[in-house]
Amino acid sequence: MKDIVMEKDQKKVFAKFNDLALGRRDITKHSSKDLPKYSYAVNEFVSVFHPSQMEVVVTKIVEENENTKSFWIKREDGESMPPFQAGSYITLEVHTNGRIYKRPYTISSDTDSLKEYRITIQEEKNGIVSHYMCYDCKENDKFTVYGPFGHFHYSMIRDSSDIICLAGGSGITGVRSMIFDLLKSKKVSSIALVYGTKTVNDILWKKEFDELAKKNKNFKVTYLLSEEKRDDYPYGLMDEELLRSLNLEGKTFFVSGPVAMYQALNEIFIKLDIPNKFIRHEEFRDPLETDEEEIYELTIHQKGNVTVIPCKSSETLVQSMEEGRFSAPVHCTVGVCGYCRSKLLSGTVKTDTSALRKKDVDLKYIHPCVTYPLSDVEIELP
Amino acid sequence: MEKFDCIVIGAGNGGLVSALTLQKKGKKVLILEKGLAPGGLATSFRRGRFEFDVRTHELCGYGGVGNNGEIDSLFERLGIDSKIEMMQAQETFHVIDKLTKDEYTMPVGVDHFIEKMEEYVPGSRDAMTTFFGLCEDIKDALSYLHSEKGTIDEKDLYQKFPNFVQLAPYKVDAVLEKIKMPKKAIEILSTYWVYFGSAIDDVSFVHYASIVYSYVLYGPAIPKYTSHELSRALENEFKSAGGTIYYLSEVEKIDVEDGEVTGVQTKDQTFATSHVIANLSPKVVYGKMIQKENVPVENCQLENERILGAREITVYLGLNASLEDIGLHHSTYFLSNNLNSKVEYKKMQEVFHGNVVGFVPNVINAKASPDGTCILTLTSLIFGDGFDKLVSKENYFDVKEQFGDYLIRCFEETTGISIRKYIEEIEIATPLTFARYTGHPSGAIYGYMAKGYDNLLPRIFSEEEETRIKGLRFCGGFGSRLSDFSSTYLNGEDVAMKTLGE
Ligand SMILES: Cc1cc2nc3c(=O)[nH]c(=O)nc-3n(C[C@H](O)[C@H](O)[C@H](O)COP(=O)(O)OP(=O)(O)OC[C@H]3O[C@@H](n4cnc5c(N)ncnc54)[C@H](O)[C@@H]3O)c2cc1C
Numbered sequence A: 001m002k003d004i005v006m007e008k009d010q011k012k013v014f015a016k017f018n019d020l021a022l023g024r025r026d027i028t029k030h031s032s033k034d035l036p037k038y039s040y041a042v043n044e045f046v047s048v049f050h051p052s053q054m055e056v057v058v059t060k061i062v063e064e065n066e067n068t069k070s071f072w073i074k075r076e077d078g079e080s081m082p083p084f085q086a087g088s089y090i091t092l093e094v095h096t097n098g099r100i101y102k103r104p105y106t107i108s109s110d111t112d113s114l115k116e117y118r119i120t121i122q123e124e125k126n127g128i129v130s131h132y133m134c135y136d137c138k139e140n141d142k143f144t145v146y147g148p149f150g151h152f153h154y155s156m157i158r159d160s161s162d163i164i165c166l167a168g169g170s171g172i173t174g175v176r177s178m179i180f181d182l183l184k185s186k187k188v189s190s191i192a193l194v195y196g197t198k199t200v201n202d203i204l205w206k207k208e209f210d211e212l213a214k215k216n217k218n219f220k221v222t223y224l225l226s227e228e229k230r231d232d233y234p235y236g237l238m239d240e241e242l243l244r245s246l247n248l249e250g251k252t253f254f255v256s257g258p259v260a261m262y263q264a265l266n267e268i269f270i271k272l273d274i275p276n277k278f279i280r281h282e283e284f285r286d287p288l289e290t291d292e293e294e295i296y297e298l299t300i301h302q303k304g305n306v307t308v309i310p311c312k313s314s315e316t317l318v319q320s321m322e323e324g325r326f327s328a329p330v331h332c333t334v335g336v337c338g339y340c341r342s343k344l345l346s347g348t349v350k351t352d353t354s355a356l357r358k359k360d361v362d363l364k365y366i367h368p369c370v371t372y373p374l375s376d377v378e379i380e381l382p
Numbered sequence B: 001m002e003k004f005d006c007i008v009i010g011a012g013n014g015g016l017v018s019a020l021t022l023q024k025k026g027k028k029v030l031i032l033e034k035g036l037a038p039g040g041l042a043t044s045f046r047r048g049r050f051e052f053d054v055r056t057h058e059l060c061g062y063g064g065v066g067n068n069g070e071i072d073s074l075f076e077r078l079g080i081d082s083k084i085e086m087m088q089a090q091e092t093f094h095v096i097d098k099l100t101k102d103e104y105t106m107p108v109g110v111d112h113f114i115e116k117m118e119e120y121v122p123g124s125r126d127a128m129t130t131f132f133g134l135c136e137d138i139k140d141a142l143s144y145l146h147s148e149k150g151t152i153d154e155k156d157l158y159q160k161f162p163n164f165v166q167l168a169p170y171k172v173d174a175v176l177e178k179i180k181m182p183k184k185a186i187e188i189l190s191t192y193w194v195y196f197g198s199a200i201d202d203v204s205f206v207h208y209a210s211i212v213y214s215y216v217l218y219g220p221a222i223p224k225y226t227s228h229e230l231s232r233a234l235e236n237e238f239k240s241a242g243g244t245i246y247y248l249s250e251v252e253k254i255d256v257e258d259g260e261v262t263g264v265q266t267k268d269q270t271f272a273t274s275h276v277i278a279n280l281s282p283k284v285v286y287g288k289m290i291q292k293e294n295v296p297v298e299n300c301q302l303e304n305e306r307i308l309g310a311r312e313i314t315v316y317l318g319l320n321a322s323l324e325d326i327g328l329h330h331s332t333y334f335l336s337n338n339l340n341s342k343v344e345y346k347k348m349q350e351v352f353h354g355n356v357v358g359f360v361p362n363v364i365n366a367k368a369s370p371d372g373t374c375i376l377t378l379t380s381l382i383f384g385d386g387f388d389k390l391v392s393k394e395n396y397f398d399v400k401e402q403f404g405d406y407l408i409r410c411f412e413e414t415t416g417i418s419i420r421k422y423i424e425e426i427e428i429a430t431p432l433t434f435a436r437y438t439g440h441p442s443g444a445i446y447g448y449m450a451k452g453y454d455n456l457l458p459r460i461f462s463e464e465e466e467t468r469i470k471g472l473r474f475c476g477g478f479g480s481r482l483s484d485f486s487s488t489y490l491n492g493e494d495v496a497m498k499t500l501g502e
């Protein structure tokens, strides 16, 4: 290689070379001696949008119907709630029976009122948290919540400007805030809501929806009853015929409801050849069939500690942790968010790996919130 | 209280390599990571049926069988080379000049690269040959410098590497002009500048040449299972060697007594150690992790002069059609308003500036997403504070979509390829997203700006002098080798060796 000469004078060559370090020393001589600034506008935003957790107090409880209550919550520290995209959920931590439970609940209030969030909880048969909230929770009770989280959102870029919302039961919560948000912001051209409940009394916010439909020509609502026959309401479950009647070509579906509804709809979507792109759904878990009830041992490694608790073949590892008074890191509880991701060190399990990274599936990582033990199991939690 | 020989804060590229290197040398090492996965920015995430690599960058300096680059050799030393699957790109990049609609596709391999340049810019061959000759000189000099432990004698260095010592103080443009590189060839050769997060006339020639050389000589490469695969491999190797790693463990304090590191505290744990390697910004470490009276004034002064490097917006798209159906043929698209990088840099002070890098992993790895689909990520650098001024609590989600929409439009208009109708999954990351996951000041992901006395060589030459708290060193993108993947991996090893030397 030939020599390139930027500077002929050797002395100057060395002076310039040495200046690389010396100049750096000089340049800082006169600068401020204060501790360096480490937090910028963007970092402040992060703490506004994604607080690691929030202590909240229940300000108001509204009985929506026989088995559903709404809870208005605000932060104890007086800060406003984080801005959220319609369709997001928070994770509520409940202490009862000497145990700690965490459950996701979709925010059902409007995206532009951040003094408080509203969550709406329907009592589940034998459900621990939903039962606690609907029967034992009082105004002024305090909770810890995490979030908001989730990806069940409308995207102007990806989604059609004509959307169809299919909601069942308490699945209406996120859809409600989505509809109000989209109509207010005029981001969509039309919304058709099909809202399925068991009976008329189960319909949440009926007056609100009816008024909204009156005011907005581009919003239509259809109520569908599955357990009450009435002349003034259609009867049955969401089926192919109903979907076809919605003029579905090129429209995006937002689906939120009980698991059985997703399963039924999925079959129809496949039959109608609707591309994935047009189907958005709230995060949910496909329940896995479990065999007879067996009791095994669950060994948990976490930050150098080892805990052994019993676990049942019919319960997820997270449910077993709850019962065993082990505080599990969970947010979504349905195998989607990745927060509980753990390494399976030994044992066999039945699990759903569909939301894991490919490499992690190979390396035997699991989401304990959707994992059922088939033997004694040993895992390493984050 | 448990005691470790060394505690590494942050499991980014630098941190993982530092920790693994020390653990392999028989030291007892603990990594404390605030997040849930190894790798820092070298990670991936799932949306629907897609898995997206967070950073669109390809790895340089890999090479693989028969053409081992520095990174491949490093991975061999670390014992992970047989545990990962790397895929080589067939071309370095494809650049489109929006103004003239001219397109240039540059191949892998020095000779091919020179030939192709001669085709585009007749008469460039000599200068290009000189350029790559200088690259070779610089590469040798740098590896000599990195392996030299003691102080460097400039006269001795000049004997060994005259070109290196001559060129060391100069910026990219000065050297390229000196070797009579034709203007058009300078423009094409500067294409990679956006990967540096600093303006081309700020970046030192030595730094630029070493990286470009590494791309051209070895070809860009990506891991088959996204960069998460590399991070997991490093983590697994570290654990197999007996290392300990705790997640969800944000370090709040580094204890310092009489100018020496004594321990580290998280919210709920305290550890004893006399060595800390921080894979994060010194601004954060000196700014809030060490008690004020123990922070050397000179380090504060230095940090107060340092400028954060570029930030970025990235749009991740999962497309529901194949490469052929969509018409995507290149792995890396550089879309430039103006091939003159100085003009471009000025333009890029605006928030919506139209300089976009598109990356299509499926061109290199057909299995990067399910059959009949592909992935396209669009990245745009952010300089200045336009983003911060634009964003508010009320408009953030809308602004995010606006950016996404804009980048897609830029890509479609410049390439003539329509992608919008294929979008099945979309995610948009802004500085806020990067700040959330890394904790870096302002969401900066290129470490500090390579500018003036904060370029590669001044950093390397000053590293020892600036290590004023005994036992505290920095690695990763804010470290002395600057910020790309390869540099942070290599820097991780350097820092581990220096710690070992203490
Ligand atoms: C993203 C998301 C958003 C959600 N949003 C809402 C919302 O807005 N409103 C709302 O009401 N709900 C919502 N849910 C559901 C909610 O999180 C809870 O799952 C629900 O309230 C039930 O919790 P639980 O503790 O009462 O029931 P759990 O105690 O968790 O029980 C759940 C079900 O499992 C059964 N079960 C429990 N233990 C056993 C066992 N040992 N053997 C057999 N079966 C068992 C119960 O009978 C019950 O049917 C949402 C869920 C997700 C994933």
Ligand code: FES
Binding pocket: A329, A330, A331, A332, A333, A334, A335, A336, A337, A338, A339, A340, A341, A367, A368, A369, A370
């Ligand atoms: S808690 Fe979300 S994946 Fe398990």
